[in-house]
Amino acid sequence: MLTEERHKIILDEIKKRSVVYVSELVEMLDTSESTIRRDLNHLNSEGKLRKVHGGATSLEKEFNTKDDSVSSRESLNSEDKTKIAKYAASLITKDDFVYIDSGTTTNLIIDYLEEKNAVYVTNGINQAKRLISNGFKTFILGGEIKESTEAIVGVEAINSLKKYNFTKGFFGTNGISDYRGYTTPDIKEALVKEEAMKRSRKAYVLADKSKFNKISCITFGEIDEATIITTRLQDTRYYNKTEIMEALL
Template sequence: MYAPERHQAILAKARHQGRVEVRSLAEELDVTPETIRRDLTALERRGLLHRAHGGAIPIDRLSVEPDVSYREGMLSDEKERIARMALSEVPQGGSIIIDAGTTTARLAALLPQDIDLTVVTNSIPIAAVLATRPNIQLHLLGGHVRPLTLAMVGSWPEDALRSLSVDVAFLGINGLTPERGLTTPDLEEARIKSAFVDAARRTVVLADHTKFGREDFGHVAPLSRIDTVITDSSIDNEHLLEIEMAGPDVVVA
C-alpha cells in the first residue's frame, strides 16, 4: 500500500471511530509503528488530524481549533525544549511581549528571576504565572476573552499596542509557510499577533514541527517580518530550508 492510500485509510477510520491508535493501525496496515507515526504527522501538517498520546483525533471532532487544556498535553517535551531555547532571546533587563499560547506559557514559567523585565501579554494564564514575580513589571492587555485560547482580543488591546515599543515579541502560531507566512484560525487573534510584530524591534516565533506547512484563515505577518523561528528536532529538513530561505533564522531545540 502506498502512502497516499494509507493516509486515506487512516483518515477514514479516524473519522468513523473518533480516534486511531498507532499500534492497531500498524497491525491492520501491515507496516511498522514508525511508518504510522510519520503518516499521522503528515496528516496533522495538512490540518486533518491532531496527534494525541499513542494515536490521533480527526480535526472535525475538535470543533475547528483545540482549546488550551487539550493543547497543553500535546508535544509537551518538544514545547519545553523550545521554551528553554527561547530563553537565550530574552533581553537582560529589557521589555518583551509574550503572546498567548501553550509554548509561550512554558517560556513565561521559565523566565529568570535574577533580571528585571517588563512583560506585556494578552494571556490570562501567562499573567497568572507572572503576576506575583517581584522582578517583573507586568502589563496585561485589556479586551474580551477568547475562550478557546484565554487570550484578550479586540480593539482595546490593539489600541494599547500602538503606543508600545518593546525589545522582543515572542509569538505562538498555528500555521507557518513560506508563501503565506504566519497564520492562525481566528481573525481577532491574527490582528493582535500582527500588532505584536509591529510593536517589537525583534520577533521570535515559537512553533513546534507540526505548525510548518499549515495555513489557517487569519494572516498575521510574512516571514520577512520575523527574525527567528525556534522549533523542535522533528522538523522536516525541507520545511526548515524553505523557512530559512524566506528570511528568518531557524533554531532547532
C-alpha cells in the same frame, strides 16, 4: 505547449489556490484529460503536489479553521515545546521590554525566565497570572476575553498595543507556510498578533514541527517578519525564507 511549461502552470495554480481540478486544467491548458492526469502523476511522484480524486492539492493543504482549547493543546509535542520555550527564555536580557503572546508554548517560557530586570506585557490571562506570581513586572492588555484560548483580543487590545515599543516579542502560531506566512483561525486574535509583531523590534515565532506546512484562515505576519524558534527542522525551504533558531538541547 511543452511538458515543463504545463508543469509550471499547474504548480503556479496550486500555489495560488491550494487545489486544482483535472477538468479546469484541461480547459486552461487546452490539452487532453489523459495528459493532465499524467502530469499530475509525475508531479505527485516528485513530491511537488498531492494527487487526489479529480485533481490535486498543495502539500500544505492542511487547513485549520478553529482553535483547540488550551487544555487539549498543552499535551501536544510537549517535549519539543519545552525545548523551544527554554531557548526563547534565554534570549531575554536586562532592560528588555518583552511581549509574550497567549498560547501554550509561549506560556512555557515563564517556567525558564530568569531576567527580573526586564518588563513583560501579555494578552494571555494565564501568562499574566504566572508572571506576577513569579515576581516579574507585568502589564496586561485590556479588551475582550476569548474563552477557548484565554487570550485578550479586540479593538481595545489593539489600541493598548499602539503605545508600546517592544524590544522583543514572542508569538505562537497555528500554522506556518513559506508563502502564506504565520496563520491563525481567529480574526480578532490575528489582528492582535499582527499589531504586537509590528511593535516588536525583534519578533520570534515559537513553533514545534506540527505547525509547519499548515495554513489557517488568517495571516498575521509574513514569513520574513519573524525569526522562527523550533527544534530540528526537516524542511530546508524555510532556511531560505527567514532566520531559523533550532532549540536542540
